[in-house]
Amino acid sequence: MKAKSCQYGPMQTDASDPLVFAATLLGAARDGAARKTDRTRARLLAALARELGSGLTWHDLKVAEVTRSAGLAHGTFYRYFPDMPAAVAALIEEFSAFVETHLETARADPEAGARERVKAATLVFARLFRRNAGLMRCLTGLSAEETAFARAYRRLNRDWYGRVAGAIARGREDGSTAHEHMPAAYALGGMIDEFLAQIYLRKEPALAHLADHEERIADILTDLWCSGAYGVQN
Template identity: 85%
Template sequence: MDNEAPDPLIFAATLLAVARDGAARKTDRTRARLLAALARELGSGLTRHDLKVAEVTRTAGLAHGTFYRYFPDMPAAVETLIEEFSHFVQMHLVAARTGTETDSRERVKAATLVFARLFRRNAGLMRCLIGLAAEETAFARAYRRLNRDWYGRVAGAIARDREDGRPSEEHLPAAYALGGMIDEFLAQIYLRREPALAHLANDEERIAGILTDLWCFGAYGGKG
């Protein structure tokens, strides 16, 4: 088991890979250990209000005082983690769309499948992003930045597919509405654990298929 490659869609595993990289600077490795421990604590079901420096450093295998060499307090550490996680999610979504055929449905399904997998594997971090999106904090800014960049690309794709002469900005409301649909559906499954959707929790392909059908109907009028 120890020799198995880490899941590249689990952000904590990505951080641990940095922490174990002998070629990286010691300060970078230690910082990554702290952030990975923080991600694991959030993944265990704790909220950001429940987090304790002592528990995070214990999970990381570091002295208590080490935490304060990198972060002034726990909120700052969590903000840093969420900021980096936002970029991690965006990177995977862009890669999923870039690596597919030009057919719109295939692009949508590839990105939706990756997002469902990211959501499931990083549910604790997604809870932070979604739950705090309305607050005027670094959490919210990171989430809105992620959304703006992503939905701008989506609106551009809708404009190109429809070829109706309307600028991509006019398709932004549809992009936001469809994105909100996906966020809410995945939150029902992986955060609120809605019993009526429990049978889908282990079937990411089916989840992606359902959401892709709805997305293509709303964005492209059923084409794709």
């Protein structure tokens, strides 16, 4: 089954912004302290992220274009990945870890209350979504696929929702379990994904005024999240 076309502008590659995934990979590729093999792999993944972010589906990716973008010989690709699906799978795993690390860091302040932690994570996710919009469009299109890496991506999402459900259970302090809150975790997570997609992917005119106001987006979503998860907004 063919994924939806990723028709979005070129991915931002501002090396000064740690939330831009392709730029982070390029930073790793330029790390003189890293092994050459690790730097080369990072160059390939950065090129792959740029290609997906520029308007291609994974079906349209060509090894020749990825290696050209990376400034590497065609045969170099096959020293790291047996084929394009394996490379895409590696990219998905790296990007998921990249997002998760930023979200966990945002929630890590032990002095913050539940709402403050939710808002911090929501704000970071909105910024990640916006700065990696082309890649996010491509990855969300995997939901309709039955490839091995699409299933792996859904497993990563399930793992994340499990942690979210655990956080809800701990925040409620009523003896409930993470399992009981899995439906809420999926519903709330889906709400956030869809809202950000409306703003940054589908460019919904009714929401256009929010596009440059990430704090406002985070406040709206945090109020809804706290109401749905904890029954309160503050």
